[in-house]
Amino acid sequence: MQIASCLLQNHTIMTLQEIIQPANKVYGKTPLLTDTPMHYCPGCSHGVVHKLIAEVIEEMGIQDITIGIAPVGCAVFAYNYIDIDWQEAAHGRAPALATAVNRLLPDSCVFTYQGDGDLAAIGTAETIHACNRGENIAIFFINNGIYGMTGGQMAPTTIEGMVTSTSPEGRDVMLEGYPLKISNLLTILDGTCYVTRQAVHTPATVIRAKKAIRKAFENTLAKKGTSVVEFVSTCNSGWKMTPHQANQWMAEHMFKAYPLGDLKDQ
Amino acid sequence: MEEVKLMKGNEAIAEAAIRCGCDGYFGYPITPQSEVLETLMALEPWKKTGMVVLQAESETASINMVYGGAACGKRVMTSSSSPGISLMQEGLSYIAGAELPCVVVNVTRGGPGLGTIQPSQSDYFQTVKGGGHGDYKLITLAPASVQEMSDYLCLAFDLAFKYRNPVMVLSDGLIGQMMEKVQLPDYQLRLTNEQIREKYPWATLGKQGRTKQNIITSLELVSEEMEKVNNRLQQKYREVEANEVRYETFLCDDADYLLVAFGSTARICQKSVELLREEGIKVGLFRPITLYPYPASQILKYAKQVKGMLSVEMNAGQMVEDVRLAVNGLVPVEFYGRYGGMIPTPEEIVKAAKEKLMA
């Protein structure tokens, strides 16, 4: 009540219409992000990464030549959120589609957007071979260590001891193998020009992640080979945590298995 | 027109692809069709027409490259043989679901499993009854000569784009590997991206000049909407069935008995008909060229005239089911088949016809 009365004393009350003035604008949504309400859970990293990709496409002015390949997984509806041409691939096959687009439309800018199950389990062969051929494409890789859309099953990147619906006692590496550090694996392929691991849980990491996305697109346009940007991400629903807990848990546990930073930059 | 050349069926596929304005071929080696990729690589069409040829890491990747290329409105294709075609079923279902045009050539070999590399027709069910998941159909053309390998490949592209549907050229190791005379088609220009934008407004070439984004997908989570998608597909299939049935008859007009066979078996049966006619037995040959859509009503027409039919196939009895469906009990429909890579001889078919139809 004290604060309210203070406001009443020092300021005239503004209507909503009065507040929405160009002069007052401090942040704008890129028009490349459509008005379709996102289906992602609050706290999910997908929304931030979508926004960053859309912003970079807009800033680079490449929306007319950019073609996105959507995965199977939570990002299956990515095409509803970023206003460019899209192809929706079968589970894991996005790099094969992107290969054809790159070969048949060499002046286009092609990227895939894939989750960990898509890229590092069912689509491992397509990922490795597209990278090994050095296709001029950007691969954006969301690694949240879990199958989000199907309800929280173990992923190839699930870290040791992590509980999922198919590893209820925590991932036992003797039984289920080790977390797959696929980005590290992709660095040794001659076809990749840029492999980096980013996150989007703090303002600082968001700024760095956006730079990485831009670099990947620039490499694609310069036909330098394949760029891979991994985003170590949260899936608070799948992890059964609040968004805040999930970010903390990621920083504490996921970053140990998947340290952030550039793995390869040529 | 091009001069008459002597070549294998597999080579004719490669030559015809380049000539009929194909934009891209994505494939993986497998016997008995590896000459398709080998011939394309030797001909280097990227230097002449700009056609892309790429050896993929698997048949799974091949068909998904075809998906990506087709989604750009490009004339793209792949070829393989039975085990590889099995791997492509996922992709084919997606391509049919997303309503994309493409051509797939199956130079069939004997199965199941790794099976044999010798000719077979045992992928009939897989091709015309589904193969992948969901209610979809592949328009299916069955060539019976090297010339038809070339002719039908070009026809396949035309049908694929006419209906925005995948088309299968269902051949086998016999036609793929044999050499015959062939007259290749003249070169057709590949479409430019601008022409594609105009002709195929659905193509994902980048938004350029469009206010609305193009999305190629087979996904629709709202059941009411997904039913509508299926209705649209079914409507298209009815149209295909009404307009695209193709078949050939040989000495059927006065026939008392009919052999029914497709592809290479039809060639062998033609000789069996000649041999039976020499003995004074009036036998004709009905050869479905499109296996989907199936010439059911045309077969039914002959059912009213003949005493019996014999379906001859290089499998354990697959197309015979469609012949029986067409005839609907009007006359007996018998079956004779060899499988596992065995090829029936004309004489053996004569014997089977006598035993099964005339005994």
Added chain:
Amino acid sequence: MKEEIIIAGFGGQGVLSMGKILAYSGLMQGKEVSWMPSYGPEQRGGTANVTVILSDEKISSPILQEYDTAIILNQPSLDKFEPRIKKGGTLLYDGHGFVREPKRTDINIYRIDALETSITSNMAKAFNMFILGGLLKIRPIVEIDNVLLGLKKSLPERHHHLLAQNETALRKGMEILIPVHTL
């Protein structure tokens, strides 16, 4: 005119290429032709065979039960195909390496010592051209000029310097034919 021919032997003896040259020769002579090989591991040392049909009319079945002419280059092929030669047909075989000679009496049988001749005349690689020469002597189904044209068509250009040697072998093959049993 219609001639249905089987050529059979070991992989590496030039069975498939001999058939190919014959098919190309037919093409040059304006005939309908078909060339149907056994394929697969046969190409790598097993037995190989190819059915070649030359005809004035359109060819129906490329698969045959019986043949007008059989060219046989090894024992397993003789065992397999001797019974499948049409009555009154022709068998031509290379004399090397057989433990059992042909036994039919209702066909024409010719021997040609092509392997031996090709080695003694230092033209081992043209072995199959000696055989083809022998065949054309017995069954002049295509003119020799068309065979030479067919040979040129079927050989990659980098091998065209071998054309003269092949022609020599072809003509020599016509001279070394030995009738074994003629009707």
